[in-house]
Amino acid sequence: MEIEEAREVRTTCPYCGVGCGVLAKVAADGEVSVRGDPDHPANFGRLCSKGSALAETIDLDGRLLHPEIHGRRAGWDEALDLVASTFSQTIAEHGPDSVAFYVSGQLLTEDYYVANKLMKGFIGSANIDTNSRLCMASSVAGHRRAFGSDTVPGTYEDLELADLIVLVGSNLAWCHPVLYQRIAAAREKRPEMKIVLVDPRRTMTADIADMHLAIAPDGDVALFTGLLTYLGQHNALDRAYITAHTSGFGQALFAASALDLAGVAAATGLSEDELGRFYSLFAATAKTVTVYSQGVNQSSSGTDKVNAIINCHLATGRIGRPGAGPFSVTGQPNAMGGREVGGMANMLAAHMEIENPDHRERVQRFWNAPTVAEKAGLKAVEMFQGVADGRVKALWIMATNPVDSMPDADAVEAAIKACPFVVVSDVLAETDTVRHAHVRLPAAAWGEKDGTVTNSERRISRQRSFLAMPGEARPDWQIIAEVGKRMGFAEAFAHASPAEVFAEHAALSGFENDGARDFDIGAYAGVDREGYEDIAPFQWPAPSQDTPLWPAGHLPLKGGDWMSPSFSPITDVAEKAPPKELPISPLEGEMAGRPEGGVQAERSQEAGVQAGRKPEGESTRFFANGNFYTPDRKARFIAIRPTTEIRTSPAYPLILNTGRVRDHWHTMTRTGKSPRLSQHMAEPFVEIHPVDAQRFGIGDADIVRVSSLRGDVLVRALVTPRQRQGSLFAPMHWTDQFAAKGRLDALTAPLTDPVSGQPALKHVAARIEKFAAKAFGFAVTRQRPAAVAASYWAVAKCRGGWRVELAFADDDIDWAGFAGSLFGTPPGADILAYHDRDAGQHRIAAFYGDHLSGALFVAPGPVAVSRGWAAEQLDETHAGQRERFRIVAGRAGAERPDAGAVVCSCFSIGANQIAVAVGAGCTSVEAIGSALKAGTNCGSCRAEIRAIIQAGRVQAAE
Numbered sequence: 001m002e003i004e005e006a007r008e009v010r011t012t013c014p015y016c017g018v019g020c021g022v023l024a025k026v027a028a029d030g031e032v033s034v035r036g037d038p039d040h041p042a043n044f045g046r047l048c049s050k051g052s053a054l055a056e057t058i059d060l061d062g063r064l065l066h067p068e069i070h071g072r073r074a075g076w077d078e079a080l081d082l083v084a085s086t087f088s089q090t091i092a093e094h095g096p097d098s099v100a101f102y103v104s105g106q107l108l109t110e111d112y113y114v115a116n117k118l119m120k121g122f123i124g125s126a127n128i129d130t131n132s133r134l135c136m137a138s139s140v141a142g143h144r145r146a147f148g149s150d151t152v153p154g155t156y157e158d159l160e161l162a163d164l165i166v167l168v169g170s171n172l173a174w175c176h177p178v179l180y181q182r183i184a185a186a187r188e189k190r191p192e193m194k195i196v197l198v199d200p201r202r203t204m205t206a207d208i209a210d211m212h213l214a215i216a217p218d219g220d221v222a223l224f225t226g227l228l229t230y231l232g233q234h235n236a237l238d239r240a241y242i243t244a245h246t247s248g249f250g251q252a253l254f255a256a257s258a259l260d261l262a263g264v265a266a267a268t269g270l271s272e273d274e275l276g277r278f279y280s281l282f283a284a285t286a287k288t289v290t291v292y293s294q295g296v297n298q299s300s301s302g303t304d305k306v307n308a309i310i311n312c313h314l315a316t317g318r319i320g321r322p323g324a325g326p327f328s329v330t331g332q333p334n335a336m337g338g339r340e341v342g343g344m345a346n347m348l349a350a351h352m353e354i355e356n357p358d359h360r361e362r363v364q365r366f367w368n369a370p371t372v373a374e375k376a377g378l379k380a381v382e383m384f385q386g387v388a389d390g391r392v393k394a395l396w397i398m399a400t401n402p403v404d405s406m407p408d409a410d411a412v413e414a415a416i417k418a419c420p421f422v423v424v425s426d427v428l429a430e431t432d433t434v435r436h437a438h439v440r441l442p443a444a445a446w447g448e449k450d451g452t453v454t455n456s457e458r459r460i461s462r463q464r465s466f467l468a469m470p471g472e473a474r475p476d477w478q479i480i481a482e483v484g485k486r487m488g489f490a491e492a493f494a495h496a497s498p499a500e501v502f503a504e505h506a507a508l509s510g511f512e513n514d515g516a517r518d519f520d521i522g523a524y525a526g527v528d529r530e531g532y533e534d535i536a537p538f539q540w541p542a543p544s545q546d547t548p549l550w551p552a553g554h555l556p557l558k559g560g561d562w563m564s565p566s567f568s569p570i571t572d573v574a575e576k577a578p579p580k581e582l583p584i585s586p587l588e589g590e591m592a593g594r595p596e597g598g599v600q601a602e603r604s605q606e607a608g609v610q611a612g613r614k615p616e617g618e619s620t621r622f623f624a625n626g627n628f629y630t631p632d633r634k635a636r637f638i639a640i641r642p643t644t645e646i647r648t649s650p651a652y653p654l655i656l657n658t659g660r661v662r663d664h665w666h667t668m669t670r671t672g673k674s675p676r677l678s679q680h681m682a683e684p685f686v687e688i689h690p691v692d693a694q695r696f697g698i699g700d701a702d703i704v705r706v707s708s709l710r711g712d713v714l715v716r717a718l719v720t721p722r723q724r725q726g727s728l729f730a731p732m733h734w735t736d737q738f739a740a741k742g743r744l745d746a747l748t749a750p751l752t753d754p755v756s757g758q759p760a761l762k763h764v765a766a767r768i769e770k771f772a773a774k775a776f777g778f779a780v781t782r783q784r785p786a787a788v789a790a791s792y793w794a795v796a797k798c799r800g801g802w803r804v805e806l807a808f809a810d811d812d813i814d815w816a817g818f819a820g821s822l823f824g825t826p827p828g829a830d831i832l833a834y835h836d837r838d839a840g841q842h843r844i845a846a847f848y849g850d851h852l853s854g855a856l857f858v859a860p861g862p863v864a865v866s867r868g869w870a871a872e873q874l875d876e877t878h879a880g881q882r883e884r885f886r887i888v889a890g891r892a893g894a895e896r897p898d899a900g901a902v903v904c905s906c907f908s909i910g911a912n913q914i915a916v917a918v919g920a921g922c923t924s925v926e927a928i929g930s931a932l933k934a935g936t937n938c939g940s941c942r943a944e945i946r947a948i949i950q951a952g953r954v955q956a957a958e
Contacts, residue, residue: 017330019455048177065471084486104400105332108451111476121369126377142306148630161323169295207943216269224308225256226264238317245626252637287323320624345377379757388415499532679902683794684742711746777806781854800874823854904934918952
């Protein structure tokens, strides 16, 4: 038998928008291991806890391996014919807007491109939208309003070059850990770097912040309009940049000045002193990067928040320069790639505009399409409302789980269930969405897929396959193309490989561009399979050699034209005009020393190439010298008047904020497979401030019901002063596959930003109450429970099996029968049990052979059993009665101290182990790393380690 040789493949992580390079090694026996790619410019070898555990998520457990029609196995031809004929018939009877695609930032660019081409160019509708609408749409809208294009101006390098980083609505330490580590490393080299965190919660990111502004929910618009007013009042403006490269400054300044400092303080919940310190720091620091993410975007005023931030950078000329600029970081691995191909309902491919007839005509010509959609389609929330009211009669969902992730999730599920025809392409056979599909199509997973993704800094990387596709799984682009062929468009969808799709995508980006559009990768239009295989990570724009980066007449400006010491005073403020004469500020004098011709021109001259072209491997920044993509090539200030919205009421007095945890991802379809990723946070929870917990009679670890006007969930209470008083925080990951009642988006409303259509997932009026549990339980079981007869349950993967958290509204239960059902105990199992009915204590363990099948612990309050120790017993042998009785007792021997709750997922190090090391003299994160390895891999846990060290110091002092 021929033995395969070990091989290592360069690919890209499938999690967040950092876009980390990964080296996947396949051993001769087929075992896969992963490590960070030291040569990838996004991460230089670092991976977060999720990326480090990728090899644990590629098993075939739960995979959808064959097409299915109405629950029965079918062949590909039958399934594809049914999809194509049903979509064609629906269109023929009801028009092209009666069908829709809901796609995902988990798709590769090639998948996204083919789906967009089929829907917009050949079906003739723009009813294709993406789950990126839920995370990045407000950034897109803000960019387009200000810049005339969806352009991220800066690069990751700017995070290391900045003297001030303002993190707004971004828990970078947990949600983009590798970027957090890059900033932390830069801070160690340059301690003078300042970091400000703007977030209602004191997240782990606050660990490196010099200033934490615990802002009121949706107070960001007031914060940054107040900053713009401050910059104007304190002569901290780059007047030359404003005059030469922008329009609308006066109107924006006038609108911002609607609130004085006291009004801003009231709207933000911050003190005037806090505002003054932040504003003066921003004004005095030329090299400032403002990083923003979901806390800004997921709001009914998200687009205004984005533009309020951009306004401040335009007003100070801090854009497109090393270490300066507004920076939107994306939540998904290919949210940016989806934007490049027009994957949103209000966009065309290659950053062209669906509302622009010239752009539509150009795309139609390039595709040789019968038509191109003439108007924007239904955005995500509108789309599922359209499904509910019957406008959309055939729906194709690809690589996403809207039953869990969409706002008003119960209504979305009801709409999908009632839809006449639902197709789902997915990796898993059972998700909360897949279960409602009429046709299920098995898609290729990470490790099997081949294509490209684009990260938050516009860097395109290859995601390469290193595993064979199992069963009958196929890549998404190929599935879509096959449906296109069967709908009568064979020539347009004759792609034989992802390389051909990418080459077409690249050619369209450069087609009749000539530097007029920001997105241009025309240099790759002629790529063949071999060249495609060898593509190294690169930033766009990357135009063909005969295309300039900047259109004729708009090259970077020279010398004195860039920063002339004279300027025209701004006079277009209506009622409250600024001073007639504002002198050049010290900041403007400093910026006047920029290199002649700006950053791009400087680099071009050094490389000896034409103006505006960058040397291979160099970073590209936009807009240091203007050259925006608006009709007059000037950036637009957006006039934003700060407003305050109160959604709470006596019935719903708290504000619920939703988000992510460190080690889980989206709806856990991938991370839920990894035992170590499930150790850190194993069940759904809600953070509540101690004052609020006392007010509502809630103790730490209680099961609580959180409710809104839309629905309710049951979650574990986590009482912490890190939470803002009057607010709650709960993560969005748990689904019906992992918890009894943990689908958080059942609580959120379909309220959207009027410009971007992005839903407001971080400001929900809610109430909280203790769930009247009469009994609590914890169990470990070798087999995943098929059903759990408990009011509250949550399952999580562990080594050797599953761990289960439980709570019961009634304690009159046959616990032995319940345990048998939970464990799936085989006949002949040895059962050990302990019952103290008066005390409400029950412990049952089942053994089969020398192994533990399952153990159940029941108590009248939260069960005090070491979760880690109990889970480890599934992986050990238990031949003797002494070892078995220890399990029933729920205690390890003295030789096996309890490690405590896992803090470092990479090395499975618990809080108790860290506390012991602190007591033994390890008084720094570095010392803990030397002793235990904790914090030495991805670094995501370093803030938690530091908190344990600090708690140890406080205890010692007492």
